[in-house]
Ligand SMILES: O=c1ccn([C@H]2C[C@H](O)[C@@H](COP(=O)(O)OP(=O)(O)OP(=O)(O)O)O2)c(=O)[nH]1
């Protein structure tokens with residue numbers, strides 16, 4: 427059978443008992459992705475963050491160390507899945523949150539959706555490992571266990587615009603690798 431689209435385990439996770447993404451009901455559109463590792467996502471409502479917000483709100487000077495910590499707290503965390511995905515050239519894998527995540531523990535995907543391009547597969551910098559960006563708006567830190575389902579992926583076809591010029595650049599990685 428000709429392989430059209432699917433998932434594989436990234437080689438550095440070989441033998442670690444990871445599961446390929448799977449659908450949980452007959453007509454589930456999304457393939458659920460599990461976390462490849464135990465991962466704690468700190469709550470954004472850490473004291474330093476509130477302190478900095480308060481200072482900004484009251485036009486007070488912020489100590490550089492506080493500002494740096496607050497920036498770290500607001501920066502999304504990348505949960506590794508240990509999974510890479512191959513697909514046809516005119517296909518894309520869209521990553522979406524599980525709707526229970528914000529409801530149950532305040533976990534949101536700050537990029538809204540994740541776009542996994544076909545040419546991300548087997549890229550030279552990280553072999554095409556898919557990461558799920560998360561921020562924790564819950565009041566307490568979110569402890570994600572290895573094997574817990576944290577997001578879902580949907581394969582879709584995408585369309586090209588008229589007079590589309592295919593760029594020659596090869597993808598080297600993700601998360602800004604193609605420039606600003
Ligand atoms: O939630 C995400 C979003 C993206 N990616 C990977 C796959 C995707 O193909 C690549 C680039 O994503 P995107 O094009 O959305 O980000 P960018 O900021 O434009 O980075 P680049 O310049 O590398 O394209 O990063 C993930 O693993 N998870």
Ligand SMILES: [Mg+2]
Nearest residue numbers: 601602603604
């Ligand atoms: Mg891009």
